[in-house]
Amino acid sequence: MSTAHVRALLDHVTAELPRESWPHWTEGWPQEIEAALLDAAFSARATYGTPTSGVRAVITRWRDHRAAPLDDLTALAAHADEPEGLLAVLNNRQRVPGNYTTKAEAVASAARALAELGCTTSADLRDDDAQRSAVVAVPGFGAATWECFAMQLGVPTPASRAVVCDFLGEALDLESPATATQADDLIAATAARLEITPATFTHAVWRYQRRQRRAAGAK
Structure with a gap:
């Protein structure tokens, strides 16, 4: 060229x-797997917004709640069985495409599925069949969710x-x-x-x- x-x-x-x-x-969310997963979920059919609105506001609320680096999916996975706590923290009840569940619930389910595969930090993420399937299998998520998630962490597909x-x-x-x-x-x-x-x-x-x-x- x-x-x-x-x-x-x-x-x-x-x-x-x-x-x-x-x-x-921006570079996305390098070394922040929690933020990357939230972004992939909440940016679907939504306004991306500013640091105080839209998707970025959701991530900011989670960051304030965690008061720690956002690179451990077990924190989100802990809400998989009882998502109301996560819904309260994120203050966002948007639903996934298809209206299966809230985006917050889907995030928690995906986080648990990935954690069960040993993928808890950004360093663990791979574009492989098992991890991709763990995300895509969540109702309301799909190939686009996985692509967005991986892109935020600098993992090319x-x-x-x-x-x-x-x-x-x-x-x-x-x-x-x-x-x-x-x-x-x-x-x-x-x-x-x-x-x-x-x-x-x-x-x-x-x-x-x-x-x-x-x-x-x-x-």
Whole structure:
């Protein structure tokens, strides 16, 4: 990829997901598996918000309650049998798609399922069949929940890589999809120009592309 490609990508980013208004210019929740799971659940069909509203407010309430690093799923799993306590802390009774249960209850169930597999911290997360199935099997969760959860922790999946490559192809009007190496190089070069980490750029792009796909599917 050339310098011209980087310039074109920067122009596309400025036009489509400007840093002053797109709320996802962050690395996600590295080393905070609890926050990542809450984000994956509560961002479904919801306004992402600010630190005091929406999804981020839910995470802030849990952080204040925990008063500890958010990297131990057993804290959420402890509410799986009696979720009312978690509902009270999070102060949010939104329900999962399909209206099976509240998002808080689904989070607690997923946390327990992952913990039973030995996945309690961010260092334990792997994009493998067992962990993915533990999340996807929770009523109201699905593949998109898993992808969002993994992305927040910087764990790439084939699907999330494809989403980012699609963005690059569309932004640059490429005749063929960028290879993984080309995508990584272009992301690194663009992130350097923006003075952010590649992880931050990847996260912002992935969130944007997901929103575009949802909007296209709704038409």
